[in-house]
Amino acid sequence: MMAGAWRVGRRAALRGGLGLTLAGPLLVPMARRPRARTLDKVSFQTDWRAQAEHGGYYQAIAAGLYARAGIECDLRQGGPSLNIGQLLLTGRVDMIMSNSFEAFTFVRESAPFYTIAAIFQKDPQVLIGHPGSGLDGFDKLSGRTLLIGNGGRVTYWPYLRKKYGLSDTQLRPYTFNMAPFLADKNAVQQGFLSSEPYSIAQALGRPPEVLLIADAGFSAYQTTIAISRRMAAEKKDLVQRFVDATLEGWAQYLGGGPGIEAANALIKKHNPDQTDARIAYAIKVLKARGIVMSGDALKDGIGAMSNARWINFYQSMAEVDVLPRGLDVALAYTLEFVNKGIGKPP
DSSP states (O other): OOOOOOOOOOEEEOOOOOOOEETTEEEEEEOOOOOOOOOEEEEEEOOOSSOOOHHHHHHHTTTHHHHHEEEEEEOOOOOOOOHHHHHHHTTTTEEEEEEEEHHHHHHTTTTEEEEEEEEESSOOOEEEEOOSSOOGGGGGGGTTEEEEEEOHTTTTTHHHHHHHHHGGGGOOOOOSSSSHHHHHHEEEEEEEEEHHHHHHHHHHOOOOOEEEEGTTOOOOOOOEEEEHHHHHTTTTHHHHHHHHHHHHHHHHHHTTTTTTHHHHHHHHHHHHOOHHHHHHHHHHHHTTSSSSSSSSHHHHBBOOHHHHHHHHHHHHHHEEETOOOOOOOOBBBBOOTTTSOOTEEE
């Protein structure tokens, strides 16, 4: 895999000016107005359409955190037909929302990109059972029909299969349609903690059983920030300002800080499918399950990462042949821009 030429951050100048005022018969020059602050433009590509799971970025825009850091953030929505990794590789965007697996894809392909922060300490992927079906642990998956898509089958499924003695014969395709799940009370469906359980609860009139895959020991970081090594080296101050403002945005968003209404308004503007109820549900479960604030973040702040966690994840995936053996784990990430205590609980 060859990366395209890196597009360094552009700068957008705001105009200042010189005014004149009339005093009696003479024109007296006014003092020169201070030139407006020049903002560094950073483009950031999310992995899906706007939602509460991206709330920290929208909060940083709405509350002026990026602007105060001297940044104009061009926040771009993802979608089902967009290959955001390719956008980063070809230099069409400065940073992307990524994950632990993609970090090791960069390592495997010798691509000069890596992870600089991990917003989600826990992967929010879940397995969902019908209400009252007794799905209160991963040991209860045996013998059930499992609706899991292609992505899950090559990431967390091999890990669960080995750990809990499950079988590929249990698998059925997941087509992002709830109908097969709703029709089979023995079925278990994949989902995202803050999305499918909400929709299923609306359809069934009560909440389903939900197993967070991270609770099985699946240690992937999720909703990470990936960037070119070149930008990290040549624009180090800019990258640090962006990371700090983003982490503060997440601290404010989850804490109900000033501007959260404006942040949610931006989310709904960009994605009209989002409603106040759905956003409130997502924030609630993200907080209740410690998706952002748990693990390394409790000690080192939002976005934190650790060498031990990266090594554990890599080894667990290599053991089930999801990732190739022999990769240099240290090339997947850097701790330079995180672990500074932003948003750390008092």
